[in-house]
Amino acid sequence: MKDLSKVNNPYGDDKVISQCSIFGMMNTTGEVFSGKEIITAIRNMHERGNGLGGGFAIYGCYPDYPDDYCLQVMFDTRANREETEIYLKRFFHIQHSEEIPTCPTEVIKNPPDVYRYFVQPKVEELHEIISDDDIVIRRVMKINTTLDGAYVFSSGKNMGVFKGVGFPEEIADYFCLEQYDGYIWTAHGRFPTNTQGWWGGAHPFSLLDWTVVHNGEISSYGANRRFLEMYGYICTMHTDTEVVAYAIDLLARKHGLPVDTVMDIFSPPVWEQIDRMDPDDRKYFEVLRSTYGPLLLNGPFAVIIAHHGEMVAHTDRIRLRPMVAGIKGDMVYASSEESAIRLVSKDLEKVWIPVGGHPVIARLKELAKDDVVEGGRELLKAEGMEV
């Protein structure tokens, strides 16, 4: 494993009380918009973070390279970068590469170099049939675990993750995010509790085009991690949230489960409730819990998960971390605090607090009949709390 001693924590404290802020917004017609509003919204929740991590995920931001995997990679030193580039050239056709433009400011201390590479995997002479996605995952895992001073922030097509140590609004300034356009944006302000505040440990966590921003603590990290390692996912970022990104890739992409089923695996009802269900529903949850028990996420959490076409706001089953959702026209919002949504969207048509463990799912209209699932499972006759 790599040396993580280069930890960029200007305060030197290692444990503080937890909050974190998360925010997500999506245009369900796929129309892109700038980062101005999400930066305003996440700045409004400044108090929830402590400056030890901030980050953004943007979908639809690289329309010039829509079919290439965009690897956004952080390097500690120039030598680390050169070594990694040799590795990348060996396994990928690099269509285009550049240093990610930054606007250095005083508040961002000791930033690493962050580069992006638009790549296509080289056809490998393998004794197995493997998809491009899986080749990319394999290489990302390899870079993260074996190459010194190199960490892949994101590896999806036409999307990118921008993150670092600082308040999210400072990270947005640093990466000039007002200049980007996307149809889904998610953001995170960090208040690290159990692990150090370092650049790679900031949210979003990402694999391919999956991204996760998370408020809370995944107490089941150890069990989840062991299960995922059996499938070749190696946790390298020293933060619990990482398992969510890998778990959703395994369940949704590799095992082909719909996102709402994945959320039922993450936050199933307690057995007592399952026992009271009618036979079909009981069977459904019994099967999920016995097959994927080790991927149950325990502990307090609220997450916003995104990939192309979908944004999912989800909490643990007893909602130990806050989540508010809102709708205005084609825009769907999810946030830790209602005030942040209202600040950027004055005349919301609907604001509600989803029931714990019931995801709010926003989808591209062209892909789905229901472009918004409002956080209630039909089978439980659940009703989101209208506010």
Add this chain to the structure above:
Amino acid sequence: MNTAQAKKANPRKGLSPRQWIKIDASGMYYKDLNRQIRGLAEQGARKFDLQNVYGQRYIGTNLWATERDKIRIRVHGTPGSDMGAFMDGPEIEVYGNAQDATGNTMNCGKIVIHGSAGDVLGYGMRGGEIYIRGNVGYRVGIHMKEYDDKIPTIVVGGTVQDFFGEYMAGGRIIVLNKFFEGNPPVRQSYFIGTGMHGGNIYFRGDVNIEQIGAEVNVIEPTDAEWKIIERYVHNYCKAFDLGERKVKLLKREKFWRLYPKSTRPYGMLYAY
């Protein structure tokens, strides 16, 4: 009106306690907003009208008020979490929704919310009253307590969610379950009153045994308790201009009183 203007308006006597002072909270950091309110109150102001509130926390904290000398705060917008935390006397009226942890450990005073409120409202509340027109989130009224004549009271017009009144040690909560909205369907909440060892919940509508904690008994309210319920529903109607005639339509037989079986449910937990 800022402090300097206020002084100019009434330079000798300080500020008038009768005049509503408007404060535009747009873009204000919560500490600055609360400091400004405190400063104006020290100069004699008693009525504050806060405009464009977006998430500023701890509104109503660190102020004082007595029966004769009330501080009143109107909030337009969405106040931040911990509104009225440790509050000791003032009255807050919110024209919108409140976020999480409203009335946290509140000691005295009144909060009226015209919308809904988030999770953990009234946590550890020790006195005062909170009226919510709409719904409340998870873990509302947990660990409320009472002493002598200090009995904190929460009235919820809409619905409550799971862990309602968990570890409740005193005080009372009245849940109307959308009575004034004509009883639309209500999501069942679970783990009501888990670990409860004091206080009373008056719940309108059916409660199934699987919804409540093992430490809770369910019984019909007594005559004296019904009077208390009526009084607080009356206050609720007054706070939200709902017409007092409707109180008469409330049916006593629809209410259940949830109360603890024991004042020390876990006294023997480690005894064996």
